[in-house]
Amino acid sequence: MSNRLLTFNIFRYDPNTPEIEPKMQKFQVEEEERMTLFIVLNKIREEQDPTLKFDFVCRAAICGSCAMLVNGKPTLACKTLTKDLPNETTLMPLPAFKLLGDLSVDTGTWFREMSIKTEAWVHTDKVFDPKAEEERMSNDQALAIYEAERCIECGCCIAGCATVNIRPDFLGAAGINRVARFMLDPRDERTEQEYFEVVGSDDGVFGCVGLMACDDNCPIGIPLQGQLSYVRRKMAVAGWRR
Amino acid sequence: MSNYDIFSSDVLVVGAGLAGERAAVAAAEKGLNVIILSLVPPRRSHSTAAQGGMQASLGNSAKGLGDSPDVHFVDTVKGSDWGCEQDVARIFVENAPIAVRQMSYWGVPWNRVVAGKKILHDGTEIEDSPEKEGLITARDFGGTAKWRTCYTSDGTGHTLQFVMDSIVIKLGITVHDRTEAISIIHDGDRCYGVVARCLRTGKLRVYTAKSTVIATGGYGRLYGASTNAIINEGSGMFIAQETGVVPLGNMEAVQFHPTGIVPSWILVTEGARGDGGYLRDKNLHRFMPDYEPVKKELASRDVVSRRMMQHIRKGYGVESPYGEHLWLDIRHLGEKHINTNLREIANICRNFAGIDPVHDLIPVRPTQHYSMGGIRTNAQGMAYGLEGLFAIGEAACWDLHGFNRLGGNSLAETVVAGMVIGEEIAKYTKDASYNVSTKLLDEFVGQQEDRIDALISNRNGSENVYEIRREMEKTLSTYVGIFRNGKDLQTAVNKLDELYQRSLKVGIRSGGKGADPELASALRIKGMVRLAYCIAAGALNRTESRGSHFREDYPKRDDANWLKRTLAYWPVGASKPELKYEPVKITELPPGDRGYGEASAQASAGKA
Numbered sequence: 140m141s142n143r144l145l146t147f148n149i150f151r152y153d154p155n156t157p158e159i160e161p162k163m164q165k166f167q168v169e170e171e172e173r174m175t176l177f178i179v180l181n182k183i184r185e186e187q188d189p190t191l192k193f194d195f196v197c198r199a200a201i202c203g204s205c206a207m208l209v210n211g212k213p214t215l216a217c218k219t220l221t222k223d224l225p226n227e228t229t230l231m232p233l234p235a236f237k238l239l240g241d242l243s244v245d246t247g248t249w250f251r252e253m254s255i256k257t258e259a260w261v262h263t264d265k266v267f268d269p270k271a272e273e274e275r276m277s278n279d280q281a282l283a284i285y286e287a288e289r290c291i292e293c294g295c296c297i298a299g300c301a302t303v304n305i306r307p308d309f310l311g312a313a314g315i316n317r318v319a320r321f322m323l324d325p326r327d328e329r330t331e332q333e334y335f336e337v338v339g340s341d342d343g344v345f346g347c348v349g350l351m352a353c354d355d356n357c358p359i360g361i362p363l364q365g366q367l368s369y370v371r372r373k374m375a376v377a378g379w380r381r
Numbered sequence: 382m383s384n385y386d387i388f389s390s391d392v393l394v395v396g397a398g399l400a401g402e403r404a405a406v407a408a409a410e411k412g413l414n415v416i417i418l419s420l421v422p423p424r425r426s427h428s429t430a431a432q433g434g435m436q437a438s439l440g441n442s443a444k445g446l447g448d449s450p451d452v453h454f455v456d457t458v459k460g461s462d463w464g465c466e467q468d469v470a471r472i473f474v475e476n477a478p479i480a481v482r483q484m485s486y487w488g489v490p491w492n493r494v495v496a497g498k499k500i501l502h503d504g505t506e507i508e509d510s511p512e513k514e515g516l517i518t519a520r521d522f523g524g525t526a527k528w529r530t531c532y533t534s535d536g537t538g539h540t541l542q543f544v545m546d547s548i549v550i551k552l553g554i555t556v557h558d559r560t561e562a563i564s565i566i567h568d569g570d571r572c573y574g575v576v577a578r579c580l581r582t583g584k585l586r587v588y589t590a591k592s593t594v595i596a597t598g599g600y601g602r603l604y605g606a607s608t609n610a611i612i613n614e615g616s617g618m619f620i621a622q623e624t625g626v627v628p629l630g631n632m633e634a635v636q637f638h639p640t641g642i643v644p645s646w647i648l649v650t651e652g653a654r655g656d657g658g659y660l661r662d663k664n665l666h667r668f669m670p671d672y673e674p675v676k677k678e679l680a681s682r683d684v685v686s687r688r689m690m691q692h693i694r695k696g697y698g699v700e701s702p703y704g705e706h707l708w709l710d711i712r713h714l715g716e717k718h719i720n721t722n723l724r725e726i727a728n729i730c731r732n733f734a735g736i737d738p739v740h741d742l743i744p745v746r747p748t749q750h751y752s753m754g755g756i757r758t759n760a761q762g763m764a765y766g767l768e769g770l771f772a773i774g775e776a777a778c779w780d781l782h783g784f785n786r787l788g789g790n791s792l793a794e795t796v797v798a799g800m801v802i803g804e805e806i807a808k809y810t811k812d813a814s815y816n817v818s819t820k821l822l823d824e825f826v827g828q829q830e831d832r833i834d835a836l837i838s839n840r841n842g843s844e845n846v847y848e849i850r851r852e853m854e855k856t857l858s859t860y861v862g863i864f865r866n867g868k869d870l871q872t873a874v875n876k877l878d879e880l881y882q883r884s885l886k887v888g889i890r891s892g893g894k895g896a897d898p899e900l901a902s903a904l905r906i907k908g909m910v911r912l913a914y915c916i917a918a919g920a921l922n923r924t925e926s927r928g929s930h931f932r933e934d935y936p937k938r939d940d941a942n943w944l945k946r947t948l949a950y951w952p953v954g955a956s957k958p959e960l961k962y963e964p965v966k967i968t969e970l971p972p973g974d975r976g977y978g979e980a981s982a983q984a985s986a987g988k989a
Contacts, residue, residue, distance in 0.1 A: 189898070196610045202610065251422070251550065254550050260487075267482075267486045273486070327488075
């Protein structure tokens with residue numbers, strides 16, 4: 140097979156040097172079998188431009204570091220195979236997050252603030268007893284929590300969300316999914332009213348306009364709209380009772 | 382005079398994976414002020430990638446009945462090939478059940494016991510008792526007498542890390558992410574903190590603390606072909622060794638995981654074999670029972686990896702453009718099981734190899750996976766050589782794993798050591814006083830500024846950091862792999878000697894402005910080559926086979942001469958490591974036969 144010569148138009152800008160204008164830069168890389176964008180970007184940095192900034196950690200779609208816009212679609216670069224790309228590809232940083240440089244954005248700070256805002260930890264008055272047997276839980280319940288817990292906080296759902304563009308404080312699908320995860324958890328003793336304080340607003344579940352981009356963009360297939368309707372139903376009832 | 386920001390705390394934790402965060406939590410709960418530094422946002426840490434599980438002898442599942450810390454202890458010591466510290470192993474096995482239950486209390490959705498009869502893949506029937514329904518269950522892992530590995534489907538590391546991080550957030554612990562420690566501040570006796578580089582702006586900062594904890598994980602990326610995340614470059618180990626007074630223990634003990642997927646080297650968890658997956662050769666023959674009739678695919682990792690390479694060498698490997706490999710077959714487990722219990726494996730196969738494990742065989746080969754060696758500490762977690770410096774998790778040689786770690790014992794170590802040593806750190810810190818002079822801080826920052834200046838101006842030369850790195854990776858992979866011998870190891874040492882000299886002459890092409898990524902790599906390369914050198918030199922010196930360290934020219938374990946731990950020092954200004962040795966602590970279980978692997982096979986053949 141003759142290898143394709145792939146062209147990548149990559150966004151370049153360093154906010155530390157605002158005097159240098161943002162631009163698109165063209166790179167060419169010869170395609171190899173089973174090539175992913177992880178391989179492409181490392182090749183470009185090591186062989187063509189050592190200043191190029193991008194983020195990878197696990198390179199196996201587990202850690203969520205490498206989300207970016209690939210031809211306009213928010214997705215994980217590590218699991219994007221070049222065989223699924225056209226000859227010419229545009230790579231842009233995820234919108235909605237603070238740009239750190241080129242393709243690198245600050246998802247860490249965004250998700251940490253979201254966790255603080257939603258108090259994303261188990262709230263309980265019980266005290267841990269190291270000598271006691273663990274509290275029981277049905278396996279189905281454990282699996283249901285794990286379903287929501289699977290979110291890798293890559294930010295693809297946030298980047299593709301129309302509401303985020305209108306309401307910068309919108310929790311987004313990832314935030315609402317995180318709330319759903321704790322609502323499902325019998326160990327969390329928060330009441331529905333307490334959850335209402337966190338998500339019962341236009342910055343929470345009622346801000347979503349239902350365009351479904353989050354669902355489409357989630358690279359690990361969490362049913363985000365399902366989680367949203369679950370939380371919305373609970374909050375609608377909680378709101379009714381107020 | 383230098384101009385830099387200074388941050389002070391009681392406890393400084395370098396690394397925000399499970400071990401670092403658990404220790405931070407222990408210290409914060411005691412009212413201490415804690416700062417965590419992390420290369421990446423904590424939830425991106427390599428701990429997150431662990432799929433399989435965490436060993437703890439809860440004994441809830443049908444095949445775990447009768448388990449106890451004692452049984453776990455024996456498995457761990459055998460697994461280590463008698464290379465571990467037995468007092469440490471004892472602390473570990475006693476605390477693992479507490480750690481698992483505490484993680485449950487904090488929110489980990491561990492899979493639970495479902496009562497009723499089940500037929501295992503090999504046809505055996507088991508029955509989980511209704512009395513245990515809803516308690517934490519366990520799966521089978523290599524080298525364990527009982528089913529002891531607690532798990533959440535195949536996202537165990539992910540759920541542990543997310544829950545641990547939620548406690549860090551709840552406690553309001555300060556985390557500085559995208560920050561890299563590049564030097565340890567010390568006066569030859571005591572550690573005072575670190576010089577770090579901000580990976581957002583490139584600026585240098587100083588962090589001072591009464592206690593400094595290195596929890597930066599392993600060094601898999603020295604090998605190139607590794608299951609490790611790309612941030613696992615051993616940085617905590619080499620900045621500790623660079624002090625000249627802190628030794629690294631057993632650096633030659635490198636674990637290869639039997640099933641790295643070819644050619645991306647992403648890990649296919651041991652859960653695949655634990656749940657009943659088979660290894661097959663080019664004729665689709667299931668070969669492991671031929672070598673290991675009892676444990677089969679579930680002998681310990683070092684044994685399975687070696688048997689696979691042995692089988693490939695006999696000519697049964699499958700040819701591919703990426704070298705010979707074998708097959709992992711999980712098709713018989715069925716679509717439902719694969720798509721739920723082994724979903725991450727299924728996704729990895731689909732996304733990175735373009736195959737569906739429900740219908741297709743998975744190409745696998747042993748791949749660098751874990752570093753048993755690391756910063757040598759005492760049983761309380763304090764590093765040899767520097768007061769106030771601690772190390773935990775994979776970055777440390779505590780030494781729980783000896784020459785081979787059992788699957789499920791690394792996640793367990795991160796949380797248990799974080800918990801136990803975290804308490805020790807808190808105790809130490811409460812009593813500690815320290816007085817650090819501005820002159821010392823200026824001196825350490827000045828050294829780093831000078832290094833950066835030299836790299837940017839190509840003052841010492843213009844060697845290419847990426848080229849040196851690739852040669853180092855190739856040297857280790859080719860000459861310091863699963864099968865080792867004196868000739869190859871000598872070649873590796875010579876090559877690394879040359880690469881070390883070249884690493885002193887690196888210059889960069891990028892200009893090094895701000896958070897320049899090439900500068901970050903250039904700052905690491907010298908330390909990485911040092912670690913590689915320690916691995917090769919330690920392996921060359923150790924003329925025996927023990928655990929993962931297998932010498933073809935010395936195929937037997939030699940307890941008379943080598944029941945001891947390598948300590949690799951790098952004196953300031955030296956051009957090669959200095960190797961010393963210390964005895965291994967045996968408290969309960971004298972060296973014996975592991976019951977599987979080459980030694981046992983020879984023993985039983987002798988009997989027959």
